[in-house]
Amino acid sequence: MLGYIWLGMIVSSFLCSFFTGRTDQVAAAVTQGADKGVRLLISMAGVMCLWTGIMKIADKSGITGNISRFLRPVLSRLMPDYPADSEAMKAISANITANFLGLGNAATPLGIKAMKEMQRNNRLGDKANPSMIMFVVINTASLQLIPTTCAALRAAAGSTDPYSILPQVWIASSCALAAGITAVKAASLFRRRKNG
Amino acid sequence: MDNISSLLVPMIITGIVIYGAIRKTDLFGSFREGAAEGINTLISVAPSMIGLVIAVEMLSSSGFFEILTCALEPVLSPMGFPAEIIPLGLIRPVSGSGSFALLSNMLSQFGADSEIGEIASVMAGSTETTFYAVAIYYGSSGIKKTGCTIPAALFADFCSVIFAVMTVKLL
Numbered sequence: 001m002l003g004y005i006w007l008g009m010i011v012s013s014f015l016c017s018f019f020t021g022r023t024d025q026v027a028a029a030v031t032q033g034a035d036k037g038v039r040l041l042i043s044m045a046g047v048m049c050l051w052t053g054i055m056k057i058a059d060k061s062g063i064t065g066n067i068s069r070f071l072r073p074v075l076s077r078l079m080p081d082y083p084a085d086s087e088a089m090k091a092i093s094a095n096i097t098a099n100f101l102g103l104g105n106a107a108t109p110l111g112i113k114a115m116k117e118m119q120r121n122n123r124l125g126d127k128a129n130p131s132m133i134m135f136v137v138i139n140t141a142s143l144q145l146i147p148t149t150c151a152a153l154r155a156a157a158g159s160t161d162p163y164s165i166l167p168q169v170w171i172a173s174s175c176a177l178a179a180g181i182t183a184v185k186a187a188s189l190f191r192r193r194k195n196g
Numbered sequence: 197m198d199n200i201s202s203l204l205v206p207m208i209i210t211g212i213v214i215y216g217a218i219r220k221t222d223l224f225g226s227f228r229e230g231a232a233e234g235i236n237t238l239i240s241v242a243p244s245m246i247g248l249v250i251a252v253e254m255l256s257s258s259g260f261f262e263i264l265t266c267a268l269e270p271v272l273s274p275m276g277f278p279a280e281i282i283p284l285g286l287i288r289p290v291s292g293s294g295s296f297a298l299l300s301n302m303l304s305q306f307g308a309d310s311e312i313g314e315i316a317s318v319m320a321g322s323t324e325t326t327f328y329a330v331a332i333y334y335g336s337s338g339i340k341k342t343g344c345t346i347p348a349a350l351f352a353d354f355c356s357v358i359f360a361v362m363t364v365k366l367l
Contacts, residue, residue: 001327002244002291009251013258020259033253037246040300045238049231054212056230057223061216099324105233108332115337127341128334136333136345140289140326141352146208147321153300154317159308164201165317168367172359173322180352187344 043156044149051148055101068097078138078181079131081121088117092135099142111139130188134181141180143173241293248297256301277361280312284319285357289326289350296320311364318360323353 017026058064072093076084083089091114098107118132128136147169154162216223255261261283268279284302288295299320306312326349334342 002294005287005291005294006247006251009255012260013251013254016255016258016260016263020263022257022259025257026254029253029257030250033250034246036253036300037242037249037297040249041238041242041245045235048238049234052234052237053227053229053231054209056233057216057221057226058212059230060226061212061219061221063212063215104237111329111333112336115333115339119337119339124341126339128339128343128345130343132337132339133343133345133348136330136342137348137352139333140324140329140349141356142324144321146205147317149296150299150317150321153296153303153320154308154313157300157303157308157313159303159313161202162308163205164309165314165321165364166201166204168314168318168360168363169321171363171367172318172356175359176322176352176356179355180348183348183351184344187348 040153040156044152047152047155047162048148051102051146051151052105055103058101059098059103059106064094064097064101064103067100068093071096079134081129081131082118086117088114088121091117096138096142099139100145102144102146102148130184133188134184137180137184138177141173141177143177144169244293245297248291248294249300252294252297252301256305276365278312278315280306281315281319281357281361284316285353288319288323289353292325292328295325315360315364318364319357322360323356326350326353 013026013029017023068090072084072089075093075096076082076089079089079092082092091110095107095110095114098104098110114135115132118129118135122129122132146163146166150165150169151162154165213223216226261280264283265279268282272279272282280302284295284298287298299316302316303313306316308317326346330342330345330349334340334345
């Protein structure tokens with residue numbers, strides 16, 4: 001997938017440079033881009049490590065566990081196939097908490113565990129049940145306390161306040177999450193009505 | 197709004213560190229462990245990030261984004277919607293590294309604290325890479341029929357673009 005996008009980007013810029021007469025700039029951009037990529041990674045490193053470090057403290061001191069326990073009954077209402085004290089719900093809740101705190105390395109394995117636990121009690125075989133769909137949609141619209149990569153890029157670009165966008169991110173992200181949840185619920189209501 | 201956000205970050209960090217101290221967590225050991233994970237993550241994304249930054253820089257210098265923006269502007273600007281953010285909206289659900297490479301290009305071109313820079317940041321920060329999550333989670337559990345997952349997730353992504361524009365313009 002990404003291979004095609006990459007191909008598309010390179011071919012489009014090559015073709016486009018003939019129309020705009022900017023072949024020289026594109027030639028220069030190849031070398032500059034390689035250089036910029038490395039600079040970008042280095043200038044992001046500090047802010048990234050700050051947050052992965054701080055969030056590791058949150059994880060080890062039990063904040064993650066507390067949030068996760070608090071979320072279980074709430075999430076169980078959204079994913080009614082799995083009760084609040086089931087193994088599946090424990091993994092689901094731990095994954096969503098890890099995503100919220102930006103513990104990316106922990107979140108993905110927990111999410112995979114959650115899906116495997118959910119699949120164990122899935123009566124639909126290789127078809128995703130509504131709770132599984134809900135879980136994946138919540139993950140794609142994920143809410144994050146500190147959008148780390150974004151803040152790191154803003155700091156690297158010389159922003160006077162890289163975190164000034166936090167309230168906007170929280171609001172936009174919650175609204176998108178609500179929209180995703182509503183869409184899943186609406187789709188399952190619609191299907192139920194159609195079937196009977 | 198500016199005062200709130202400048203207080204938030206020190207508050208979150210101090211809060212977590214104090215809580216960790218109360219619970220007798222190995223503070224600096226944990227920090228180092230987490231920071232080491234951060235470095236490893238950066239190293240693991242470095243090859244794709246460098247590859248995509250090159251492609252984005254080529255695309256940007258060729259004038260591709262200007263042509264696209266000019267084509268979309270007559271439709272979008274009457275609604276108060278900046279056409280410059282459309283490429284980011286398109287790549288965000290597909291590639292994480294690609295969207296961060298493009299965000300970085302936009303931040304240096306328009307300015308990190310400009311309106312477009314802020315909208316782009318909010319967009320990039322408020323959703324995950326949809327197709328990556330779908331592929332990894334359904335792939336690992338052997339699910340083949342995904343029902344309404346992709347339409348619902350893309351609807352959420354679409355909403356996040358609208359809400360990013362609205363929150364930056366209104367707050």
